[in-house]
Every structure is written in C-alpha cells, then in structure tokens.
Amino acid sequence: MALNKFMHPRNRYKKEKPSFLKLALKYPEFRAHITQDDSGKVFLDFKDADALRALTTCLLKEDFDLSVELPSDRLVPTLPLRLNYILWLEDIVGKDPGKWGIDIGTGASCVYPLLAARMNQWHFLATEADPENFFHAKKNVGTNEMNDFICVKQVTSEDALLTPLEDSHALHPGQFDFCMCNPPFFADHMEAQALTSTRSPDRPESNSVSTASPQECIAAGGEVGFVRQMIEESAVLRDRVRVYTSMVGKKTSLAKLKEELRHHQVSKFSTTEFCQGKTMRWGIAWTFDSTVVFPRSPFEARKEKPPLHFTVPKGAGSVSYEVHAVASFLKELLQSIKIHVFQGKQAKSYSSLTLTAGENTWCHQRRLRRQQQRLQKQCRDDAGGGSDGTSPVKDSSRSGRQDVGRHTSGGAGVSGDRTESESEEGKLVMTSSDLGNNEHVVTSTQGKKRPLENYQVSEKTGSGKRIRRDDDTGSSHNKNYGVDGGDETSQENGSRPDAGEPDKKSSESSGRGEGDQTSCSESGEGQVPPQGGSIPEAEKDSNPADGDCGESSQGENSEVTASSSSLVDTSPKEFILKCVMRLKRADEQVQMELEWLEGDSRELMHQLFTFLKNKLTTLKVKAV
Numbered sequence: 015m016a017l018n019k020f021m022h023p024r025n026r027y028k029k030e031k032p033s034f035l036k037l038a039l040k041y042p043e044f045r046a047h048i049t050q051d052d053s054g055k056v057f058l059d060f061k062d063a064d065a066l067r068a069l070t071t072c073l074l075k076e077d078f079d080l081s082v083e084l085p086s087d088r089l090v091p092t093l094p095l096r097l098n099y100i101l102w103l104e105d106i107v108g109k110d111p112g113k114w115g116i117d118i119g120t121g122a123s124c125v126y127p128l129l130a131a132r133m134n135q136w137h138f139l140a141t142e143a144d145p146e147n148f149f150h151a152k153k154n155v156g157t158n159e160m161n162d163f164i165c166v167k168q169v170t171s172e173d174a175l176l177t178p179l180e181d182s183h184a185l186h187p188g189q190f191d192f193c194m195c196n197p198p199f200f201a202d203h204m205e206a207q208a209l210t211s212t213r214s215p216d217r218p219e220s221n222s223v224s225t226a227s228p229q230e231c232i233a234a235g236g237e238v239g240f241v242r243q244m245i246e247e248s249a250v251l252r253d254r255v256r257v258y259t260s261m262v263g264k265k266t267s268l269a270k271l272k273e274e275l276r277h278h279q280v281s282k283f284s285t286t287e288f289c290q291g292k293t294m295r296w297g298i299a300w301t302f303d304s305t306v307v308f309p310r311s312p313f314e315a316r317k318e319k320p321p322l323h324f325t326v327p328k329g330a331g332s333v334s335y336e337v338h339a340v341a342s343f344l345k346e347l348l349q350s351i352k353i354h355v356f357q358g359k360q361a362k363s364y365s366s367l368t369l370t371a372g373e374n375t376w377c378h379q380r381r382l383r384r385q386q387q388r389l390q391k392q393c394r395d396d397a398g399g400g401s402d403g404t405s406p407v408k409d410s411s412r413s414g415r416q417d418v419g420r421h422t423s424g425g426a427g428v429s430g431d432r433t434e435s436e437s438e439e440g441k442l443v444m445t446s447s448d449l450g451n452n453e454h455v456v457t458s459t460q461g462k463k464r465p466l467e468n469y470q471v472s473e474k475t476g477s478g479k480r481i482r483r484d485d486d487t488g489s490s491h492n493k494n495y496g497v498d499g500g501d502e503t504s505q506e507n508g509s510r511p512d513a514g515e516p517d518k519k520s521s522e523s524s525g526r527g528e529g530d531q532t533s534c535s536e537s538g539e540g541q542v543p544p545q546g547g548s549i550p551e552a553e554k555d556s557n558p559a560d561g562d563c564g565e566s567s568q569g570e571n572s573e574v575t576a577s578s579s580s581l582v583d584t585s586p587k588e589f590i591l592k593c594v595m596r597l598k599r600a601d602e603q604v605q606m607e608l609e610w611l612e613g614d615s616r617e618l619m620h621q622l623f624t625f626l627k628n629k630l631t632t633l634k635v636k637a638v
C-alpha cells in the first residue's frame with residue numbers, strides 16, 4: 015500500500031516530491047548518480063549508498079539550506095521520515111521557537127536537531143555514543159553555525175541514556191519540552207539478518223541498500239531494550255522532560271513498550287505511525303504531565319469511516335450467485351468504464367479488488383449515452399448516412415457489451431482494454447527496504463539507461479537534451495517522497511486527512527445528472543454495518559506485517575489465500591479515486607463493500623457505489 019497519503023499533512027514531500035531532474039541539473043554531485051533511459055526517464059539507483067548520500071545531502075541543501083557532510087560508512091537519513099517525526103512533535107509540544115529538546119543518538123548527520131533548529135529555532139542537547147558520529151555531528155553543527163542552538167555531547171553506550179541531563183543545568187536549567195530518539199533497531203547481527211531471511215517470497219526483493227553501520231543499528235536488547243531503558247529513566251526524571259518520545263521500526267515493539275509504561279504506572283501515552291513511500295515506522299510518546307494532549311493518528315482515524323455495504327441481489331448480471339462470478343462480472347463492468355482493477359486476495363467466498371479511476375466515468379451516464387448517440391448520428395450523416403461500419407465511433411448498441419459511459423468527446427474512449435498507464439506501469443517495480451531507513455525506489459526493469467552526464471544540459475532552458483519535462487515522465491521523481499495531491503495537504507495541526515464532508519470543489523466539478531440513472535448521490539446510503547462475516551483485518555489495513563521493520567506487505571497475514579495473480583500492484587499512479595472493493599459471502603448472501611483509500615473526495619466513491627448498486631439492481635430486474 016502506498017503510504018504517502020498518510021504522510022504528515024505538513025510534510026513538504028507530501029505536497030511536492032523532489033524532482034530528480036531539477037536536483038541533477040543543479041547539483042553535479044547528484045547528477046553523477048543519475049541515469050536516463052532511451053525514453054528520457056531519469057533513475058536513481060537506490061541500491062547505491064553513494065547515490066542515497068548524494069540525494070540526502072542535496073535535498074538538505076536545496077530544501078533546508080543545510081550543508082551536511084555524511085561519512086561514507088554511516089547511516090544516511092531519509093528526510094520524509096525525519097520530517098514526519100519532527101512534525102508529530104510539533105503537534106504535541108507546539109511549534110513555537112525556543113523549545114528545548116534532547117536527541118538521543120543523533121548520528122553523524124545530527125539530522126533531527128539541524129532540521130528542527132532550521133525549521134523552528136528549537137534548541138537541542140544531542141547525544142552520540144559512536145566517536146566517528148560524534149565528530150561529524152559536531153562538525154555539521156559548526157558548518158551550519160548552529161552552535162547556539164545545538165550542543166552535541168559524547169556519551170558511552172554504558173551510560174544511562176538520559177544521563178547528560180544531569181549535568182545540563184548550565185545549558186538549560188528549565189524543563190526540557192521533549193526528548194526524541196531513533197534507537198538502534200536490532201539486538202544483534204542475527205536479528206538484523208533475520209529481517210532479510212524472513213521476508214515473504216510474495217514480496218519483491220528490496221531495492222534500497224542499508225547504509226547503517228553495526229554500531230548504529232545494533233544495541234543490546236534492540237530497540238525495545240533501548241526504549242525500555244528510556245522509560246525506566248523517565249520514571250525517575252519525570253517532569254524534567256515534559257514529553258518523552260521514541261521512534262521504533264517494528265510494530266510489535268509497541269505492545270512491549272506499552273506494557274513497560276503500564277508497569278511504571280505511566281498512565282498517559284500515545285502511539286502514532288510515520289508513513290512515507292512504502293515504509294512505515296512508529297512513534298511512541300509518554301508523559302507525566304496531565305496537560306499534554308496527544309494528537310490522533312490519521313492512519314488510525316481512517317478506520318473510523320465505515321465502508322459502504324450493499325447486498326448483491328440474486329440474478330444480477332445473470333451470473334451465478336457466487337462471489338467469484340459476481341467479482342468477474344463487476345470487474346468487467348468496472349473495466350468497461352475505464353476503472354483500473356487490481357485483483358487482490360481471492361478465496362472461495364472472498365474477493366478483494368483495488369479500483370483506481372483516472373477520471374469520473376460513472377456520472378451522467380445517460381447524458382453521455384445521448385451525446386454519444388448524437389455524435390454517432392452526426393458521423394453517419396457526415397459519411398453519407400447509414401450505419402455501414404464507416405463510423406469512427408463504434409456503435410455500442412450493437413457491441414453486445416454493457417456500455418456504461420463511453421466518452422465521445424474530450425476524454426479517451428472507454429473500453430475494457432488495459433489502460434496505457436497500466437502497461438506503462440508494467441515496466442516499473444516499486445520496492446522498499448528498511449535497515450538504513452531508506453525510503454524507496456522506482457526502478458525500471460527494462461530499457462537501456464545511461465548516465466545523465468552524457469546528455470547536454472542547456473543552462474538557458476534548464477533542460478537536458480534528452481530530458482523530458484517532469485510531468486512527462488513520472489520517473490524523474492522519487493515516488494517514495496511522493497505526493498498525492500489529496501485535499502488533506504492543506505490541513506493543519508495533524509487533523510484527520512480523510513475526515514469531514516466531500517470537498518466543495520469536487521462536489522461541484524462532479525456535477526449531478528438531471529434524471530441521471532447514476533444520480534450522483536452523496537448520501538451515506540448503504541452505510542450499514544456488515545451483516546456477519548468479518549473481513550480479514552490484515553486485508554483491510556494492508557498494514558506492514560509485524561516484525562517487518564516497516565514495509566507495506568499487502569496483507570500477508572491475511573486468512574484468505576493469495577490469488578495466483580501478481581501481487582505487484584500495477585494500479586495507475588495518477589488517479590482521482592482509489593478504493594477497495596470486497597465481495598464476500600455472509601448469511602447466504604453476496605455482500606459488496608467499498609472502502610475508501612484515497613482520491614479527490616469521498617463523494618466520488620459514493621457516486622461509484624450508487625452507480626454499481628443501480629447497475630446490479632437494474633440488471634437483476636432485467637434478468638427476472
């Protein structure tokens with residue numbers, strides 16, 4: 015599952031993903047790592063640690079005016095994740111300047127303090143146990159003239175994690191507003207290795223490289239041990255720090271840490287998800303201050319809007335009343351209105367389809383048909399009359415296919431054929447990895463690539479000879495920093511991205527058909543709870559599997575068996591609506607469920623739901 019829609023609403027990489035092309039044109043050190051294929055698409059090899067390093071340093075410079083040197087043998091921080099963590103902290107403690115924080119294990123990059131000092135003028139006490147990282151962190155602070163904001167302290171790994179606080183009164187006598195930490199994930203080399211060996215065969219091989227050195231990603235007790243120690247120490251320090259936080263790489267760690275918090279009678283704590291690309295991480299926060307308010311997690315909040323439900327009538331589409339038959343019927347119907355359908359899990363009494371629509375082809379069907387008939391007539395007249403097969407528009411009334419929305423002007427014609435974007439996407443493989451916290455990559459599996467440097471870069475036009483505009487090639491962007499221009503991008507203060515009414519703009523633009531069979535209802539009609547037969551949770555959430563260190567796994571733990579179809583989702587990346595359709599057998603009935611994933615507005619899904627309901631009902635009546 016693409017997680018960008020759950021990226022923090024204020025994360026700049028949600029609003030505007032970085033353009034590799036622009037970076038390449040501006041930064042020769044980045045350009046050296048870029049290749050281009052014959053079609054002009056630009057690529058970055060995320061398996062190359064030097065390429066990742068170049069990307070991070072150039073983005074820090076370009077987007078935050080930070081000059082950061084990253085040693086070649088140390089962790090390269092990825093920025094969307096780091097920003098998500100800082101923005102979550104802002105939601106908890108406020109973003110006013112002058113806050114004081116502690117960053118435990120700041121790394122060579124000193125990335126959290128540098129970003130937060132630049133963004134919010136926050137002050138930091140940053141600790142680091144690895145001598146090389148300490149050296150570079152101090153250097154990076156100095157290079158950016160941040161010594162007044164950031165104090166880097168060398169510690170030993172035997173020290174208590176929050177020990178530096180004891181002698182920090184001179185630095186900051188008052189309460190620290192927060193502490194933060196990206197702990198070493200693993201307990202030992204075995205655990206680090208197990209991550210790769212337990213990978214499901216269904217999932218594509220990871221495409222990005224781990225950049226973390228053992229001293230950075232391994233600590234006794236792993237992340238649970240590390241944060242457990244923080245909890246123990248916080249129980250002594252209590253209000254010396256207002257809010258204690260840490261990131262974790264495994265969802266299973268959260269339960270163990272919550273247990274620890276309960277054990278220490280910390281009653282106020284909260285968790286969140288950091289979503290970016292195909293990577294998910296988790297945040298845990300706790301406090302001894304009853305006035306602290308923790309924000310709601312948008313990822314969790316999405317579950318609060320129930321899916322739409324409809325009982326498929328017997329006889330609809332003249333197909334047998336079986337889940338697989340109804341699923342095939344609906345699949346064909348949806349494809350005929352140009353909705354991309356990706357087959358997910360399938361079983362005897364369960365089928366899940368991901369629907370992706372590039373345009374609204376389900377509203378105003380009657381009007382479109384009338385328009386089409388007029389156009390057909392005009393074509394026949396122009397061709398000398400008669401329906402002799404010379405008409406450029408196929409006569410759907412004779413095609414035998416259910417014609418539900420052929421656009422005859424402006425948009426592309428509707429057919430059951432696979433869309434261009436789909437076949438285009440067939441060339442792309444999205445993968446992800448974890449160890450180095452690296453977000454992910456789209457790499458081409460075919461086509462020749464050549465270094466970008468081989469192409470002339472025109473300074474005047476700012477474009478390379480063989481470089482197409484960004485909009486022409488989705489691939490000149492890092493899709494994992496990606497944007498999904500949903501309406502949530504404008505929301506502030508961590509409010510729910512998918513809450514509220516359909517936005518005005520899309521309600522207006524979608525229009526309502528007069529007397530239209532698919533009258534574009536925005537009602538929550540059909541929003542009744544499912545009647546029996548629960549849908550597997552893993553399938554619902556597409557949550558990264560526990561112990562997965564964060565990748566999205568398309569519901570690997572689902573109780574239902576995977577279909578033989580490819581598990582690589584080839585859905586188009588540009589769309590106005592993406593939702594999941596689930597068909598299941600419950601109480602001797604076939605139930606259809608439509609659940610929102612993302613898109614311009616929920617209203618589009620309501621409209622599609624009404625359209626499908628009408629189709630199924632009408633066809634049933636006809637069949638009877």
Ligand SMILES: C[S@@+](CC[C@H](N)C(=O)[O-])C[C@H]1O[C@@H](n2cnc3c(N)ncnc32)[C@H](O)[C@@H]1O
Nearest residue numbers: 091119120121141142143144171196197198230
């Ligand atoms: C996963 S890295 C995170 C680095 C950086 N904060 C980031 O997010 O990119 C963990 C860091 O913690 C440091 N570390 C390990 N044990 C530590 C300890 N006891 N006290 C302070 N730092 C420690 C490691 O050297 C490493 O730099």
